[in-house]
Amino acid sequence: MATLHFLANPARFRRFAQRVLPALSVATALAVAVGLYWALVIAPPDYQQGETVRIMFIHVPAATVAMGGYILLAVLGASLLVWRHPLAALMARATAPVGATFTAVGLITGSLWGRPMWGTYWVWDARLTSFLLLFFLFLGHIALSRAYDDPDRGDRAASILALVGAINVPVIKFSVDWWNTLHQPASIMRLGGPTIDPTILYPLLWMMFTFALLFVLLVLLRTDTEIDRRRLEAAELAA
C-alpha cells in the first residue's frame, strides 16, 4: 500500500518507470523467446488433440492476463475514486486498450482452436459469452473515458464503470462450473491440483508468466507515454 501511494505521484512514477523499463523490456524479450521455443518446439503434442494443443500456449495466458487486466482496471478505478490518485487515471487509460487487445487475442485464438476441436468457431455458451462481455466492458471503458471534453470527467465516469463491471470477472472464472459449457472446466487453478501433464503444464505456466510480463511492460510504457502527452498538452496551453 505504501508503494502504491508512493508511486501515485506522476513525476516519481516516471523516474521509477524509466529505471525499470529497459530491464523489463529485455526480460520480456528473453521470456518470449524461451517460452515460444519451449511451447512450440520442446513441448510434446497432446495424445488426443495433436499439434493443435499448442494454441493453448497463447490462448490460456492471453485470457488469464486479460481478466487480471480488468481486475487492475477496477483497482485503479477504486484508487482514483477513493484517493484521487492522479496516476491511477493515467494508468487506467493506458490499461484499457491493452486489456481489450489481450481479450481479443483470447477470443480469436479460442475461436481458431474451437474449429478443429469442437467443429465450430463459436458457441453461445456461458464461458464464451461472459468473455465476450469482458471485451465489451473494456470497449465501454475506452469509449467512456474519452467521451468528454474534460478528461477528468471521463476518467472518473470510466472508473465507476470499471468497478460495476468487475462483477463479470468471477462470472467468467466460475462459468465453467455453474453451467454445462462446451468450454472445458478449470484444469490449473482447481482444488486437488492441476490436471495437466507437467511436460505441458510447465511451458504453459511459463507462457502465463511471459504474458504477464508483456502486459506490465505495455501498461508501464503506455502510462509513461500518457504522462508525456499530458505534459505536452500543458506546455502547448502555456505557450
Add this chain to the structure above:
Amino acid sequence: MTAFAALFWRDLRLVLRRPGDVVVVLAFFVVATTLFPLGIGPEQNLLARIAGGVLWAAALFAALLSLERLFASDYDDGALDLLLLAPGALELAALAKCAAHWIVTGLPLALLAPLLGVTFGLDGRSLAAVALTLLVGTPTLSMIGGLAAALTLGARRSGALLALLALPLCVPTLIFGTGAIEAVATGEGFTVHIAILAALALMALATLPWAMAAALRQAGE
C-alpha cells in the same frame, strides 16, 4: 422518504403532462417486434420459438431508448444541481427517478408484451411467463440504464455510448428472462429462472443506487 416520494411523483407528473414520450417508446416496441415476423416469415412454430427472445430484446431496446433523458433534462435545466445540494440522500433520489421510469416504461412494456406474444402464436402459459419475467426483470434494466445514463451525462454521442455501456450489463437479465419463457415452453417449471431474475433485481437494488449517486456527483462537479 418524503423526498423520495416527492421526486417520484414529480417525475410521474412530468411524464403524464407529456404522455407522448411514453407512447413513442411503446410504439417503438411494437414496431421493432413486428419486424421479426416480417423478416423471418410467417411460420408459426419458428415464431413461437423465438418470441421470448424477440420480445425481451425489443423491450430492452425500448427501455434504453427512453433512458437517455432520465437525468439529462435535470442536468440541462439545473434541477440536478439542486438535487446534489438537497439534504436527502442522493442514492434515494436516483432510485426514485428509476422507479418512476419503471412505472412509465417497464410496467407498460410488461403489460403490452403478452398482447404481442399472441401474434407470435404463444400459448397461455408462455404469455403469462412473458409478462411475469418482464415484470421482475425490467426494474433491473431501469437501474442499469439509469447508471449508464448518469455516467454519460454531458458526454459526446451519449445515446450510443449509453447503449454500449448498458447492454453488456443487461445480458444476464436477458438470458434468464428468455430462459424462463423457454423453460415454460418445454414444460419445465420456471421458478428457478424467476428466482434468479429477482436475485439480479435485488443485487442491482443493493449496489446500483450508490454507483448512480457517485456518477451524478462527479457529473455535478
